[in-house]
Amino acid sequence: xxxxxxxxxxxxxxxxRPLLKxxxxxxxxxxxxxxxxxxxxxxxxxxxxxKAEASAVTLAVMILIxxxxxxxxxxDELAEKGGAGxxxxxxxxxxxxxxxxxxxxxxGILLGMGAKMFVIAGPVIVFGILSGFIVxxxxxxxxxxx
Amino acid sequence: xxYIIAFLVGxxxxxxxxxxxxxxxxxxxxxxxxxxCLGAVLSGLGVYEPFQEFAGAGALVPxxxxxxxxxxxxxxxxxxxxxxxxxxGAFEITGLGLAAGIVFSSIWALLxxxxx
Amino acid sequence: xxxxxxSQTLSFSQGPRLLSSYTIVGPMEGKGPHALxxxxxxxxxxxxxxxxxxxxxxxxxxxxxxxxxxNDTKIEDIHFLIAxxxxxxxxxxxxxxxxxxxxxxxxxxxxxxFAQAIGLAAILLQGDFxxxxxxxxxxxxxxxxxxxxxxxxxxxxxxxxxHHTVTGAGVALLGFADQGPKVTYATxxxxxxxxxxxxxxxxxxxxxAAFSTIKQHLKDTGRGLEDxxxxxxxxxxKQGRKMLRLLFSKEGFSGLERLQDGGSQIYGDGxxxxxxxxxxxxxxxxxxxxxxxxxxxxxAQRILIVATGALLSALTVLQGESIPCVAHxxxxxx
Numbered sequence: 001x002x003x004x005x006x007x008x009x010x011x012x013x014x015x016x017r018p019l020l021k022x023x024x025x026x027x028x029x030x031x032x033x034x035x036x037x038x039x040x041x042x043x044x045x046x047x048x049x050x051k052a053e054a055s056a057v058t059l060a061v062m063i064l065i066x067x068x069x070x071x072x073x074x075x076d077e078l079a080e081k082g083g084a085g086x087x088x089x090x091x092x093x094x095x096x097x098x099x100x101x102x103x104x105x106x107x108g109i110l111l112g113m114g115a116k117m118f119v120i121a122g123p124v125i126v127f128g129i130l131s132g133f134i135v136x137x138x139x140x141x142x143x144x145x146x
Numbered sequence: 147x148x149y150i151i152a153f154l155v156g157x158x159x160x161x162x163x164x165x166x167x168x169x170x171x172x173x174x175x176x177x178x179x180x181x182x183c184l185g186a187v188l189s190g191l192g193v194y195e196p197f198q199e200f201a202g203a204g205a206l207v208p209x210x211x212x213x214x215x216x217x218x219x220x221x222x223x224x225x226x227x228x229x230x231x232x233x234x235g236a237f238e239i240t241g242l243g244l245a246a247g248i249v250f251s252s253i254w255a256l257l258x259x260x261x262x
Numbered sequence: 263x264x265x266x267x268x269s270q271t272l273s274f275s276q277g278p279r280l281l282s283s284y285t286i287v288g289p290m291e292g293k294g295p296h297a298l299x300x301x302x303x304x305x306x307x308x309x310x311x312x313x314x315x316x317x318x319x320x321x322x323x324x325x326x327x328x329x330x331x332x333n334d335t336k337i338e339d340i341h342f343l344i345a346x347x348x349x350x351x352x353x354x355x356x357x358x359x360x361x362x363x364x365x366x367x368x369x370x371x372x373x374x375x376f377a378q379a380i381g382l383a384a385i386l387l388q389g390d391f392x393x394x395x396x397x398x399x400x401x402x403x404x405x406x407x408x409x410x411x412x413x414x415x416x417x418x419x420x421x422x423x424x425h426h427t428v429t430g431a432g433v434a435l436l437g438f439a440d441q442g443p444k445v446t447y448a449t450x451x452x453x454x455x456x457x458x459x460x461x462x463x464x465x466x467x468x469x470x471a472a473f474s475t476i477k478q479h480l481k482d483t484g485r486g487l488e489d490x491x492x493x494x495x496x497x498x499x500k501q502g503r504k505m506l507r508l509l510f511s512k513e514g515f516s517g518l519e520r521l522q523d524g525g526s527q528i529y530g531d532g533x534x535x536x537x538x539x540x541x542x543x544x545x546x547x548x549x550x551x552x553x554x555x556x557x558x559x560x561x562a563q564r565i566l567i568v569a570t571g572a573l574l575s576a577l578t579v580l581q582g583e584s585i586p587c588v589a590h591x592x593x594x595x596x
Contacts (some may be wrong), residue, residue, distance in 0.1 A: 002459075003455075009508065010458065013505065018237025034203050039149070052218075052239055055206055056239050073261055073415060084163035085161075085163075085417040089160070093190050095416065097180065098250065099412075099413040099416040102255045102413065103413035105255040106313045113255045120416065124181050128186060131183040132217040135217055136224065136232060141157075174417075226462070
């Protein structure tokens with residue numbers, strides 16, 4: 001059998017993922033995390049002076065929650081059900097940092113935990129900053145030219 | 147009401163993310179990077195702010211909010227400092243969350259072990 | 263070359279036998295349907311060790327000790343220790359071997375290592391190069407996960423074709439005696455690469471390798487699937503098992519009911535392990551546990567163990583390479 005034929009055979013015989021179930025779970029879990037975020041945001045809006053500060057505090061609290069759930073082995077179970085619903089919120093971002101830090105702690109604090117904490121979160125920060133930089137630069141240039 | 151909106155909007159973003167993962171060859175990493183870039187661009191276009199006004203945490207908590215905070219920080223620092231703001235601004239709003247993530251993650255890494 | 267049969271099969275006229283063996287599994291495998299087939303089920307997958315790598319090594323050492331004890335053999339009488347695992351530079355095997363005086367042959371064939379080791383041991387015995395050969399493989403869920411995949415606590419949603427690496431170790435002592443299952447044939451497989459690139463579905467990638475080796479073995483020996491009471495593949499998983507059956511039925515083979523798969527059967531349906539088990543220990547504990555029990559109890563007279571290995575690394579996956587696979591078969595007779 002030729003590789004192409006076999007690849008086709010595999011494609012024909014692969015069970016499709018449970019799309020509806022996955023999407024509904026992602027909606028539910030993601031929605032729930034955002035609702036908790038809203039509770040925190042409402043409290044932060046009262047205690048903080050500006051909107052930006054309230055947002056920042058909310059993100060920090062959500063990150064704390066994400067790291068706690070990761071440390072006690074809950075977040076990976078949540079993701080098993082929720083999929084993107086657990087990965088997309090900022091709690092999932094915190095999970096990538098904490099899980100990597102815990103995992104590679106055994107290779108030492110410096111070169112294990114320290115070096116590998118961003119092994120999964122890294123690309124998000126790098127490309128977040130690059131795209132933010134480019135967008136801001138373009139915006140400024142256009143405003144200057146006009 | 148704002149809780150329902152946060153639930154619906156946040157849930158919808160995650161559901162779309164799940165749809166992308168399950169129907170394309172995208173991995174979680176591709177999805178998250180894509181969403182962060184989208185957030186940064188939408189913020190640059192001035193779209194994300196009104197969206198967040200409307201959706202609250204539903205727009206803030208998904209990782210798109212992280213991208214939008216980067217652009218927002220750069221724009222405000224740019225006004226305050228001039229060109230340096232393009233560089234200092236990235237962590238203006240997101241810095242708190244990042245530092246929190248680093249501190250908490252380090253503490254947990256020292257206290258807890260991964261388990262199954 | 264009178265010991266060669268056909269193009270790939272070796273036959274062992276001297277009759278090397280499996281003198282004793284020992285299988286150790288983690289708690290999760292101990293909850294599966296084959297729990298009673300294993301010699302020891304660990305209470306946890308840590309064993310008071312600082313790292314899972316150390317646990318993996320300790321499991322292999324424990325199995326070696328028990329295997330020797332069972333046959334009343336001293337380590338000084340072992341002429342070769344052949345061992346392998348999944349980790350980079352097969353460190354678990356090397357560290358375990360460093361505690362013994364036996365000459366060490368470290369081998370890597372991913373999850374196919376077990377059958378490769380039995381085949382090599384039989385060659386050494388047949389050629390009169392050794393009287394006693396110890397073989398063993400080990401793997402651990404956590405060590406494989408961190409090397410090939412992600413941190414344990416990361417938010418990953420596993421899909422149906424994902425495998426779960428078996429935590430455990432299997433060791434066997436081969437030599438000459440009056441009783442014990444005989445190793446009659448070994449068929450070492452060629453590397454088969456069908457160009458599949460999805461590391462999330464290793465079963466589909468490995469199935470053609472298993473098919474190629476089994477088909478060659480049957481051709482060389484003039485046997486059919488029906489001549490074996492059981493053909494136990496290593497860790498094709500549910501998806502790979504399906505593909506293997508398809509490949510056989512497409513070429514008109516009969517006796518497909520003889521095909522069983524260690525990976526698909528080691529865990530129960532409710533254990534959420536995707537396609538099933540994998541890892542160097544998977545076929546070792548299923549072959550030495552389930553397979554040998556079938557022979558001992560008389561339920562089977564002749565079995566073929568086909569260990570399948572996906573020869574990928576974390577780097578080649580990122581570089582977009584395909585997954586080369588290999589399968590080795592050994593025939594055991596009561």
